[in-house]
Amino acid sequence: MKDENLKFRPAVRADLEGIVSMLADDSLGRNRENPALPLERSYEEAFLAISEDPNDELIVAEADGQLAGVLQLTLLPSITHRGSWRAMIEGVRTASTLRGRGIGRELIRHAIGLAEERGCRLVQLTTDKSRPDAIRFYEGLGFRPTHEGMKLRLDKEVVKE
Template structure:
C-alpha cells in the first residue's frame, strides 16, 4: 500500500539526530547505537563523508512531514559481471511509530529504481540472521538468499556489532 503523503529525499544535517534515533530503536540497534545528545562526533563525520561521496546516498522517507524511514544506498563499480555497477542497501529503518504503513517497502522500491537508473546490474543487502521478519520482508520484495554473508569485526573494543 502506497502512502500518498510519502516523500523521499537525500538526508540533510538536521535529520541526523532522528536518523540515529531510528537506528537505535530496535533490539540490535540498542546495542550498537548511541542516540544521546549531543551525538558522538563519529556520526557527524560519517554523515559528512556520505554526503560528500557521489556513490553514497543517505535517503530519508518523510510521511506527513515527519521523518519516517532511512537507508543508505551505495553504488559500487565492479570488475565482475563484465565491469558492471551494483548497489548495496544498508541501515534500513522505519520509525517505530510509522511501521505497518508500507513505508519501508516503498523506501526499498525507491532504492531499486535509483539503482536501475544508475545502470546497476544487481542490488544487494545483508540483514542479521536474528531478524526473521526482516528476512521475510526482503524476500517479499524479490531479494533471495543466494549467498552466505560474512563479516569480521575490526574494532574489538566493546563487542557490539
C-alpha cells in the same frame, strides 16, 4: 499500499539526530548505537563522508512531514558481472511508530529505482540472521538468499551483535 503523503529525499544534517534515533530503536541497534545528545562526532563524520561521495546516499522517507524511514544506498563499480555496477542497501529503518504502513517497502523500491537509473545490474543487502521478519520482508520484495554473508569486526570496542 502506497502512502500518498510519503516523500523521499537525500538526508540533510538536520535529520541526523532522528536517523540515529531510528537506528537505535530496535533490538540490535539498542546495543550498538548511541542516540544521546550531543551525538558522538563519528556520526557527523560519517554523515559528511556519505554526503560528499557521489556514489553514496543517505535517503530519508517523510510521511506527513515527519521523518519516517532511512536507508543508505552505496553504488559500487565491479570487475565481476562484466564490469557492471552494483548497489548495496544498508541501515534500513522505519520509525517504530509508523511501522506497518508500507513505508519500508516503498523506501526499498525507491532505492532500487535509483540503482536502476544509475545503471546497476544488481542490488544487494544483508540482514541479521536473528531477524526472521526482516528476512521475510526482503524476500517479499524479490531478494533471495543466494550467498552466505560474512563479517570480520575490526573495532576494539565490544559491541553486541
